[in-house]
Amino acid sequence: xxxxxxxxxxxxxxxxxxxxxxxxxxxxxxxxxxxxxxxxxxxxxxxxxxxxxxxxxxxxxxxxxxxxxxxxxxxxxxxxxxxxxxxxxxxxxxxxxxxxxxxxxxxxxxxxxxxxxxxxxxxxxxxxxxxxxxxxxxxxxxxxxxxxxxxxxxxxxxxxxxxxxxxxxxxxxxxxxxxxxxxxxxxxxxxxxxxxxxxxxxxxxxxxxxxxxxxxxxxxxxxxxxxxxxxxxxxxxxxxxxxxxxxxxxxxxxxxxxxxxxxxxxxxxxx
Amino acid sequence: xxxxxxxxxxxxxxxxxxxxxxxxxxxxxxxxxxxxxxxxxxxxxxxxxxxxxxxxxxxxxxxxxxxxxxxxxxxxxxxxxxxxxxxxxxxxxxxxxxxxxxxxxxxxxxxxxxxxxxxxxxxxxxxxxxxxxxxxxxxxxxxxxxxxxxxxxxxxxxxxxxxxxxxxxxxxxxxxxxxxxxxxxxxxxxxxxxxxxxxxxxxxxxxxxxxxxxxxxxxxxxxxxxxxxxxxxxxxxxxxxxxxxxxxxxxxxxxxxxxxxxxxxxxxxxxxxxxxxxxxxxxxxxxxxxxxxxxxxxxxxxxxxxxxxxxxxxxxxxxxxxxxxxxxxxxxxxxxxxxxxxxxxxxxxxxxxxxxxxxxxxxxxxxxxxxxxxxxxxxxxxxxxxxxxxxxxxxxxxxxxxxxxxxxxxxxxxxxxx
Numbered sequence: 001x002x003x004x005x006x007x008x009x010x011x012x013x014x015x016x017x018x019x020x021x022x023x024x025x026x027x028x029x030x031x032x033x034x035x036x037x038x039x040x041x042x043x044x045x046x047x048x049x050x051x052x053x054x055x056x057x058x059x060x061x062x063x064x065x066x067x068x069x070x071x072x073x074x075x076x077x078x079x080x081x082x083x084x085x086x087x088x089x090x091x092x093x094x095x096x097x098x099x100x101x102x103x104x105x106x107x108x109x110x111x112x113x114x115x116x117x118x119x120x121x122x123x124x125x126x127x128x129x130x131x132x133x134x135x136x137x138x139x140x141x142x143x144x145x146x147x148x149x150x151x152x153x154x155x156x157x158x159x160x161x162x163x164x165x166x167x168x169x170x171x172x173x174x175x176x177x178x179x180x181x182x183x184x185x186x187x188x189x190x191x192x193x194x195x196x197x198x199x200x201x202x203x204x205x206x207x208x209x210x211x212x213x214x215x216x217x218x219x220x221x222x223x224x225x226x227x228x229x230x231x232x233x234x235x236x237x238x239x240x241x242x243x244x245x246x247x248x249x250x251x252x253x254x255x256x257x258x259x260x261x262x263x264x265x266x267x268x269x270x271x
Numbered sequence: 272x273x274x275x276x277x278x279x280x281x282x283x284x285x286x287x288x289x290x291x292x293x294x295x296x297x298x299x300x301x302x303x304x305x306x307x308x309x310x311x312x313x314x315x316x317x318x319x320x321x322x323x324x325x326x327x328x329x330x331x332x333x334x335x336x337x338x339x340x341x342x343x344x345x346x347x348x349x350x351x352x353x354x355x356x357x358x359x360x361x362x363x364x365x366x367x368x369x370x371x372x373x374x375x376x377x378x379x380x381x382x383x384x385x386x387x388x389x390x391x392x393x394x395x396x397x398x399x400x401x402x403x404x405x406x407x408x409x410x411x412x413x414x415x416x417x418x419x420x421x422x423x424x425x426x427x428x429x430x431x432x433x434x435x436x437x438x439x440x441x442x443x444x445x446x447x448x449x450x451x452x453x454x455x456x457x458x459x460x461x462x463x464x465x466x467x468x469x470x471x472x473x474x475x476x477x478x479x480x481x482x483x484x485x486x487x488x489x490x491x492x493x494x495x496x497x498x499x500x501x502x503x504x505x506x507x508x509x510x511x512x513x514x515x516x517x518x519x520x521x522x523x524x525x526x527x528x529x530x531x532x533x534x535x536x537x538x539x540x541x542x543x544x545x546x547x548x549x550x551x552x553x554x555x556x557x558x559x560x561x562x563x564x565x566x567x568x569x570x571x572x573x574x575x576x577x578x579x580x581x582x583x584x585x586x587x588x589x590x591x592x593x594x595x596x597x598x599x600x601x602x603x604x605x606x607x608x609x610x611x612x613x614x615x616x617x618x619x620x621x622x623x624x625x626x627x628x629x630x631x632x633x634x635x636x637x638x639x640x641x642x643x644x645x646x647x648x649x650x651x652x653x654x655x656x657x658x659x660x661x662x663x664x665x666x667x668x669x670x671x672x673x674x675x676x677x678x679x680x681x682x683x684x685x686x687x688x689x
Binding site for chain 2: 111165
C-alpha cells in the first residue's frame with residue numbers, strides 16, 4: 001500500500017521535489033495575479049521549496065460558476081490588472097524552472113476555447129512549465145473532442161468526480177483522467193464546509209482501486225488538521241478558499257500555507 | 272421581392288439537412304450547445320434529460336400540460352391584426368401573437384408550467400430560477416405557489432431596482448428573491464448564482480431555467496414547451512388568412528419566445544424569420560446586447576454559442592433598456608439557424624424600442640413589454656419595405672405594465688413629456 005502510494009505520486013512529480021524532505025501531498029490553489037504577479041511568484045517559489053505535490057494555479061475568469069464568494073472575489077481583484085491566459089504562459093516562461101512546483105492551470109473552458117485548445121497546448125509545451133489543466137466546466141462528455149489534443153501535447157487533463165457521480169460513470173472518468181483525479185468532496189461551490197463521512201472514504205478507496213493516478217480530495221478543506229485526516233485515505237489534498245482568503249496579505253498566506261505543509265508532512269507514510 | 276424569394280430558396284437549401292433530429296444525443300445543434308457544467312451537475316442533467324423524454328412521450332403528461340395552459344394561463348392566446356398600426360406605417364399588415372395576454376403577462380409561464388409539472392414527476396420539492404425582467408421569476412413563483420413547491424429566485428440587483436413591481440409580485444407569491452450583487456448585476460450574474468445554488472441542492476431542487484439556453488437538455492426542453500406559440504400561430508393564421516405569414520419577428524434575449532414562435536415554421540421556406548437583439552446605446556463593448564453583431568463563439572454557462580467577450584475571453588457586461596434582453600450570450604439553437612441562414616438577425620437600439628413602445632400604446636391601446644418593443648420596432652421597419660398584401664407576425668411576448676415606471680423615469684431624464 002505504502003509503496004503503491006509513492007508510485008502514484010511519482011506520476012505527478014516533475015523532479016522538482018526537494019531531496020531529503022518528505023514531500024507533502026498537498027495541492028494549494030492560488031489565484032494568479034492576486035494581489036499581483038510578483039506576490040504569486042513568491043508564493044510559487046515557497047510552494048516549490050516546500051516540495052508540494054503540485055500547485056493549482058487559477059486563471060481568473062469573469063463568470064466562475066463553480067466558485068464560492070472567496071475565490072470569486074480574488075478573481076475579481078486579479079482581473080483588474082488583466083491576467084490573460086497567453087500572457088500568463090509567457091510570464092511563467094520567464095521564471096526559472098527550479099522556482100516552480102509542478103503546475104496545473106485551473107480555469108473555465110472559455111479561456112482555453114478563446115485562445116484555441118491547440119494553441120494553448122502548443123504554447124504550454126513550449127514554456128515547459130505546465131503539467132496539466134483543471135477545467136471544472138468541461139464535462140466528461142464535452143471533453144471528448146479535446147482530450148486527444150491535450151494528450152498529444154502532453155498536457156494532463158484532470159478528471160473530476162463528485163459525490164453525485166454514479167460508480168459506473170466515475171470508473172469511466174477515472175480511466176480517461178490524466179495527472180490526477182480530483183474528487184470533489186462536497187456538493188456545492190468552493191469554500192463550503194466539508195465533512196468527512198464514511199461514504200467519501202469509501203468512494204476515494206474505490207477510485208484508488210481503478211487507477212494508478214493519485215486520487216486527490218478538494219473543496220471545503222478549511223483546517224490543517226482536516227488535510228491530515230484526508231491524507232489517511234486519499235493520495236493528496238487540495239486547499240483552495242482557505243488559502244485564497246489570505247492571498248492579499250503575504251505574511252498570513254505564508255504562515256497558513258506552512259501550517260498545511262506541516263500537517264500534511266505528518267500524514268506522510270515514512271518510506 | 273424576387274430577390275427576397277431567391278434568398279429564401281437559397282436559405283431553404285442550406286437548412287434542409289437539419290431540423291427534426293436536433294439537438295443530437297450530446298445536446299448539440301451543429302457546433303453549438305453541449306453541457307459545459309461541473310461534474311456535480313452532470314448526473315442531474317442526465318436524469319433531467321431522461322425524465323423529460325419519457326414525460327414528453329407520455330400522452331397523459333402532454334394532456335396535463337395543455338390543460339393547465341388552457342385553464343390556468345388562458346391559452347390559446349389571440350392572433351390580433353394591428354390595423355391602425357399597419358395603416359400608420361403604410362406597408363405590410365402587422366399581426367400580433369398576444370403572448371402578453373397569458374396569465375402573469377408573458378410567454379414565460381408556458382415553460383414554467385411544463386418544467387414544474389416535470390419537476391413534480393421527478394419528486395423535487397424546490398424550484399429555483401434566474402430572472403432578468405422578472406417575468407420568468409414571476410412565472411416560476413406562480414407555478415410554485417400553485418403546485419406547492421418552495422421557491423427561490425435569483426435576480427441581479429440592477430434588475431431588482433428597475434423591475435421593482437415584479438420583485439413585489441414574486442414575494443407576494445411566496446418566493447424568496449435573492450438579489451445578486453456580482454458582475455454587471457443583471458441576468459448573467461443571476462444565472463451563475465442559480466447554478467451555484469443548484470450544485471449545492473441538486474437532490475431536492477429543480478433549476479427551472481427560463482430560456483432556451485444553458486446546458487442540454489434545457490434548450491431542447493424550453494423550445495419544446497414554448498413551441499406551443501408557433502403551433503397556435505400557424506393554425507390561427509391558416510384559419511384567418513388562409514395562408515402562412517410572410518415574415519415572423521421576435522425579440523431575442525436568451526431566445527425562448529423567438530425559438531417558440533419560429534421553430535414550428537422552420538421548414539416553411541416561404542416564411543422569412545427575423546430575430547431582434549438589443550442594440551442598446553451603440554454596438555460597442557458594454558453598451559449593447561447584440562451577440563451576433565458584436566460577439567464571437569465562446570462557452571458560457573453550460574453552452575457553446577455566440578458570446579460577448581473581450582480579446583482575453585472574459586465575458587463583457589451588457590446594456591439594454593430592457594432587462595430581459597440584457598444578456599451576454601444567446602441560445603445555441605438560434606446560433607445554429609443563424610449559421611444556416613434560416614433566421615436573420617438584426618438589432619434595435621434603446622431609443623427605437625422606446626419609440627415603438629409608445630407607438631403601439633398610442634395606436635392600438637396595447638402597452639408592450641420593452642423586450643417585445645424591440646420586435647415591434649423591427650416589424651415597423653420591415654412593414655414599410657413590403658406591399659400591403661403581405662403579412663408580418665410579431666411575437667408580442669409580454670406586456671409592459673412592469674416597465675411603465677422605468678419608461679416614465681427615462682422620459683423624464685430625456686426631458687420628454689407625454
